[in-house]
Amino acid sequence: MIRTHGGVQISAEFDADKYCLDNLLSQLTSNASLSSPSAQTPSKRRGNEMNNKVFILGSFNVDIVSTLERFPQPGETLHALSNNIGAGGKGANQAYATAKAGANVTFMTKIGKDQFSHFAKEHLATTGINNTIIAESDNSPTGNALIYVCQQTGENMIAVHSGANTEITQQEIIQAEQHIVGADLLLTQLENNIDAVKRAMQIAHAHGVSVVLNPAPYHNETPSLLEYVDMVTPNETEASLMTGIEVTDLDSAKQAAIKISQMGVNKVVITRGAQGVLLYENGRFSEVAAVKCVVTDTTGAGDAFNGALVAQIVKGDSLLDAARFANAYASLAVEREGAANMPDVSLVAARL
Template sequence: MNKLSRNERLTVILKLLSAHKVLSNAQLAKLMQVTPKTIRCDLVKLEQEKQVIRTHGGVKRSEQFDADKYSLDSLMAQMATDRIESDIIPQGFNDDGVNQMKNKVFILGSFNVDIVATLERFPQPGETLHSLGSTIGAGGKGANQAYAAAKTGASVTFMTKIGKDQFSHFAKEHLASTGIDKTLIIESDDKPTGNALIYVSEQGGENMIAVYSGANTSIQHEEVVQAEQHILSADLFVTQLENNIDAIKQAMMLAHQHDVKVVLNPAPYHERTPELIPFVNMVTPNETEASLMSGIEVTDLATAKQAAIKINQMGVETVVITRGSQGALLYENDRFMEVGAIKSAVVDTTGAGDAFNGALAAQLVKGNSLLDAAKYANAYASLAVERIGAANMPDASLVTTRLN
C-alpha cells in the first residue's frame, strides 16, 4: 500500500472508529504502515478537533465524533480489501455496524522467575539428590496464560508487578518477546520480583513447586484504577490467585460492573476465594482446587460432576474442571460436557494448566462455543507438556494436527 497523506490517515482513523469503539496506537500504526509517533500526532489533531479521546496506548470516540468529517475517497475501498479483513483489526460486526471486538483479553496476573531442577525422582524429606540439570526461565500463572492467549490469537493486555532487582530486566525482555499486545508493568520499590522453585521428575514429568510471591502481592488500589480503561475495553477478564486478593477483587468488580465477562482460574486456592464468586462468570479449577471450592473430594468423574454442580450453585454460571491426563469436565446450563484426554509424550507438566486457560480464553473471545474452545485448549495443553519450561508455549499452528 502506498504512503497515505495525513488527511487520508485521518479519514481511515475516523472510519475505523465508526465501527470499532476503541483502537490501539499500535494497531493503527501497523495498519497504515507509519510510525507510532506519526499516529500520535494524528490523534492529537483529532483530539483537538474534539473527534476522539486519547487513552493510554489508544483512542476512542468522543461525544462529538463525526465519521464523515474528512472526505472519503477510493482509499477506503483499498483499505477494506487490503487490511481491514486481516487479523490486524479484529472483526465481528453487529447488524448496526458496531464492532464487538471479539478477541480482546485483559489478564491480571503474576510474573515469576522460575528456577527449575530436573531430577530422576522427587527427594524424600531430608534427602539430597543431584539434579540432572537446571534452568532459569520466565513463569507466573498470569504471564504464562497471557503468553498462551497471545500465541493462540487473542489481543492481550497483561498487567503485572515486578521488583526493581536483578530480575526486572529479564521480566521486561521476556514479556516483550511473547507477542502480548500490551504489558502494564508496575515496579515495586520494596518487594522483589516473584520467583518459583520447581522440581521436575523424569518419572512422568510431574512437578513440585514452591512460589515466593514478592511484588506480585503488592498491587495497590490506585494501580488498579490506572488500568481501568484497559479492563473496560476488554471482552474477557482473566485472573488467577497469585496476586493480592484485594487487588484481584477490585479489578474483578470493575469488569463485572461494566459487563466484561470474568474468568477465574482459582490457583493456587486461597481461603478468600468464596468472596470473589459473585463477580465470576466462569471458573477453571483443577481437581484439587475444585475439591477445595466445593468441599467435595474429587477422585473420579462422578465426584467431579458433584463438585461442578456445587460450584455452580455457589453462583458461577460456567464450571470447567481440568483433570490432567483425564481431559476436562464442563458444566453449563445444567448440562455436562466432557473433553477427552489426548495422548502426548509428556516431558514437563509445569504450565500445562496455564496453556489450557490461555488458549481457552483466546478461543472464547473469538466466538467459539465452550465445548469447541475447551477441545482446542486441551489440544494446546497436550502440546505444552511436550516442552520443557512453563513459558515455552507451543505454536498454535500445531493444534489442528493434534486435534485430528
C-alpha cells in the same frame, strides 16, 4: 535479543523503560481513540462484535527449574540432571498462551526493582503480548519459584515466593481501568493480592466484561469473588477445596461442578489431567477426553489450557469447542520443557 535455553539474554537495543507503568499510562491517556468508561455503556458495547481483546491480571515469576530422576525424600540430597532459569508465573504464562492462540492481550503485573526486573521486561517484550502494563515495587523483589521436575513422570513440585506480585495497589488497578473496560474478557488467577484481583473483577463485571477466574492457587477468600465471575476453571484439587467435595473420579467431579454452579458461577470447567476436562453449563455436562501425548514437563499445562481457552472464547467458539482446542494445546505444552515454553498454535489442528 538472543534466545537461549530457559530464557533470554539482554540485547543492547532493548529499552526496558518504555514498558514501565507510568510510560504506558501516559500513552493511554494521550490516545484520543479510547473512550471513557462512562461514554460506552455495558449493554451497548456488548452488543457490538467482539474484538478478541483479553485483559489478564496476574503474576510474573522467575522460575528456577531443576530436573531430577526422581523427587528427593526429606533430608535427601540428589544431583540434578539439569538446572535452568526461565520466566513463569501463572499470569505471565496464561498471557503468553492467550497471545500465541491469537487473541489481543493486555497483561498487567508487578515486579521488583532487582536483578530479575530487566529479565522480566525483556521476556514480556518478546512473547507477542500486545500490551504490557508493569508496575514496580520499591519494597519487594520480583516473584520467583523453585521447581522440581521428575524426569520419570514429568510431574512437578513448586515452591513460590510471591514478592511484588502481592503488592498491586488499588490505584494501579484504577489506572488500568480503561484497558479492563475495553476488553471482551478478563482472565485472572490468585497469585496476586486478593483485593487487587477483586477490584479488577468488579470493574469488569460492572461494564459487562466477561470474567474468568482460574482459582489457582486456592485462597480462602475465593468464594467471595464468585459473584463477579462468569466462568471458573479449577483443577480437581481446587474444585475439592472450593466445595468440600473430594474430587477423585467423574461422579465426584460432577458433584463439585454442580455445587460451584450453585455458588453463582454460570460456567464451570474442571481440568482433570490425564482424565480430560469436565464442563458444566446451563445445567448440562460435557466431557473432553484427554489427548494422548508424551509428557515431558507438566509445569504450566494448566496455564496453557486457560490461555488457549479464553482466546478461543473471545474469537466466538462455544465453550465445548474452546475446551477441545485448549485441551489439545495443553497436550502440546506438556511435551516441552519449561512453563513459558508455549507451543505454536498451528500445531493444534494436527493434534486434534
